[in-house]
Amino acid sequence: MNPKHTTHPLASLxxxxxxxxxxxEVAKSLAGSALSQTDKSKxxxxxxxxxxxxxxxxxxxxxxxxxxxxxVLVQSDKKR
Numbered sequence: 001m002n003p004k005h006t007t008h009p010l011a012s013l014x015x016x017x018x019x020x021x022x023x024x025e026v027a028k029s030l031a032g033s034a035l036s037q038t039d040k041s042k043x044x045x046x047x048x049x050x051x052x053x054x055x056x057x058x059x060x061x062x063x064x065x066x067x068x069x070x071x072v073l074v075q076s077d078k079k080r
Contacts, residue, residue: 006034006035006037006038006071006075007071010034010067010068010071011034011035011038013031013034013064013067013068014030014031014032014034014035014068015031015035017030017031017064017065017068018031018032018035024065026051026055026061026065027061027062027064027065027068029048029051030048030051030052030055030065030068030069030072031068033048033052033068033072034068034071034072037071037072037075042075043075043076044072044073044075044076048072048076049072049073049076051069052068052069052070052072052073052076053069053073055069056069056070056073
């Protein structure tokens with residue numbers, strides 16, 4: 001079980017991203033991952049860790065997308 005989970009403010013951001021028809025596929029993927037982790041029994045998979053890491057390294061993504069990437073990464077498996 002993962003002791004970390006997505007907080008209410010970030011879950012709200014994720015829901016808004018998923019409802020936004022103009023949001024990128026990357027943002028929607030991160031939002032879906034973040035929302036699935038509102039339950040402490042879930043943690044980030046390796047592919048999503050890689051995506052989130054790449055988003056944080058890139059200047060082309062918005063602040064909101066980077067916020068989602070950050071929350072997804074902090075919930076990753078520390079052993080990887």
